[in-house]
Amino acid sequence: MADPKILRGIFKDGPLVASAIIEADGNARLMVKGAEPLMAGDPAFNDKLRKIAAECKGKLEGATKVELHAVLVRAALAEHATFKPDDLAAMGVRRIVLLDADCGLAIRIFDEDPAPVTLSYESLRADLTGNLPDQPGLVDVPSRYTRKLHRDLNDGEKKVYEMAVQRAGRGLMKLVIVEDGDLKLAVALKDLPPARARSVILPLSELGGEVTGGLSIEQLANKLEIVRAG
Numbered sequence: 001m002a003d004p005k006i007l008r009g010i011f012k013d014g015p016l017v018a019s020a021i022i023e024a025d026g027n028a029r030l031m032v033k034g035a036e037p038l039m040a041g042d043p044a045f046n047d048k049l050r051k052i053a054a055e056c057k058g059k060l061e062g063a064t065k066v067e068l069h070a071v072l073v074r075a076a077l078a079e080h081a082t083f084k085p086d087d088l089a090a091m092g093v094r095r096i097v098l099l100d101a102d103c104g105l106a107i108r109i110f111d112e113d114p115a116p117v118t119l120s121y122e123s124l125r126a127d128l129t130g131n132l133p134d135q136p137g138l139v140d141v142p143s144r145y146t147r148k149l150h151r152d153l154n155d156g157e158k159k160v161y162e163m164a165v166q167r168a169g170r171g172l173m174k175l176v177i178v179e180d181g182d183l184k185l186a187v188a189l190k191d192l193p194p195a196r197a198r199s200v201i202l203p204l205s206e207l208g209g210e211v212t213g214g215l216s217i218e219q220l221a222n223k224l225e226i227v228r229a230g
Contacts, residue, residue, distance in 0.1 A: 002024040004021050004022060004023045005021070006019070006022075007020040007021075007059065011052055011055045014034070015034035016032070016033075016035055016052065017032070017034055018030055018031065018032045018033075018052050019031045020056065022060060022061075026063055027063075027064070027065050027067075028060050028062075028063035028064075028065065028066045028067070029066075030052070030053070030056055030060070030068045030069065030093070031069050032052055032069065032071065033070075035049055036072060036073060036077075037074055037078075037081060039077070040077060041080045041082060042077070042081075045081065046081070046082075049083075049096065050090075053066075053068060053091040053092060053093055065094050066092060066093045067095040067096070068096045069096075069099060070096070070099065071099045071104075072098055072099065072100065072101055075098075075100040075102065075107060075149055075150075076147050076149060078100075078108040079107075079174065079176050081098060083096050085111075085112050088112055095109065095110065095111045096109070096110040096111075097109050100150055102149065103151070103158075105162065105175075106175075107174070108174050108175075109172055109173055111190075116137060116138045116173075116190070116196070116197030117136065117197065118140045119135055119136070119139050119140065120139075120140060121139055121140060121141040121142060121178070122142075123135065124199055124201045125180065125201060133200075134198045134199060134200045135198065135199055136199075137197055137198070138199065139174070139176070139186045139187075139188050141178050145178040145179060146178065147177060148178070148179060153177070153183070154208060156207075156208035156210075157183065157204050157205065157207075157211075158208075159208070159211050159217070159220065160185070160202065160204055160207045160208050160220065160224075161175075161185060163217070163221060163224050164185060164187055164224055167224045167225070167228045168187060168227050168228070169228070169229055171191060171228075171229020172187075172190075172229070173188040173197060174188040175188075177204065182203070183208075184202065184203060184205075185201070185202040186201055186202075187199065187201075187227055189227065191229055200226055207223065
């Protein structure tokens with residue numbers, strides 16, 4: 001297979017920098033740094049990504065499918081970003097991925113499918129009775145809960161978080177770490193086919209303690225089988 005084509009710095013505007021990776025099969029990733037939301041639901045952030053997509057559209061020769069990946073220092077605000085399928089179509093991208101700059105992991109993904117039904121965090125939280133149940137919908141965590149980031153976790157909790165991202169794969173829609181007595185990880189997933197959203201609340205502190213106590217990676221992967229999208 002031919003090596004991917006790497007285009008560095010195809011767009012620059014102050015702190016905004018975009019580069020591109022175009023695979024031989026036509027799949028392309030537009031990698032963006034310097035576009036940061038300054039508040040929850042910041043419309044200026046959306047405008048910056050629209051501008052970058054428009055400026056780079058004519059420079060992605062050979063690309064048939066484009067994803068825009070934005071690396072965020074202000075990763076806590078990724079949860080509140082919103083892009084509708086019509087927004088992606090207008091931008092000429094099939095997916096927008098928001099990544100945590102500290103760990104490089106995806107924490108919010110938008111794609112061409114219609115937005116799913118929103119599900120209250122409390123309904124999932126109330127149903128957490130020692131198992132790891134899931135419920136249909138995209139989990140929405142009220143603002144009164146304190147959020148945490150990957151960098152705030154201990155080593156065991158980080159391994160759980162990272163395994164959840166790995167298990168979810170391309171079905172990941174959103175990850176939110178919340179302080180609710182101890183730490184919980186709210187995971188929103190998309191299963192295909194048929195397309196549907198579902199959410200799972202993981203007892204992050206508890207699972208992290210098990211990893212610290214000797215739970216193997218294989219055992220952890222088995223415990224997080226429910227987070228696998230499919």
